[in-house]
Amino acid sequence: MITRKEGLVFVVSAPSGAGKTTLCKAITDSLGNLRHSISYTTRRARPGEKDGRDYFFVPEEKFRGMVRAGDFAEFRAALQGWDAQLKPSAFKPFFAASASSGSARLLAKSLR
Numbered sequence: 001m002i003t004r005k006e007g008l009v010f011v012v013s014a015p016s017g018a019g020k021t022t023l024c025k026a027i028t029d030s031l032g033n034l035r036h037s038i039s040y041t042t043r044r045a046r047p048g049e050k051d052g053r054d055y056f057f058v059p060e061e062k063f064r065g066m067v068r069a070g071d072f073a074e075f076r077a078a079l080q081g082w083d084a085q086l087k088p089s090a091f092k093p094f095f096a097a098s099a100s101s102g103s104a105r106l107l108a109k110s111l112r
Contacts, residue, residue: 024036041082041083042059043080063082
């Protein structure tokens, strides 16, 4: 079990469909004090996906408002819309799965 008090970010980065979310869910299920970041996306839900569990599915207008408000640590154009990660809490260990190559740098920067 992780017992650090400072903010801690783990980034799992791989191409879409490589199993990032599956890996992060397995790790967070086995370590009780980690949480998995749920990405925001403007694309439609795929069969079996649930809002708030797999992604937060939001209209593009709301997404753009969140970008303007500075809510995201990173965001990117995806194949079917936009994807983003919220800024992590500075005091909770945090897992983020992202297909974006700059995610580790941007998420780490957001903790400063």
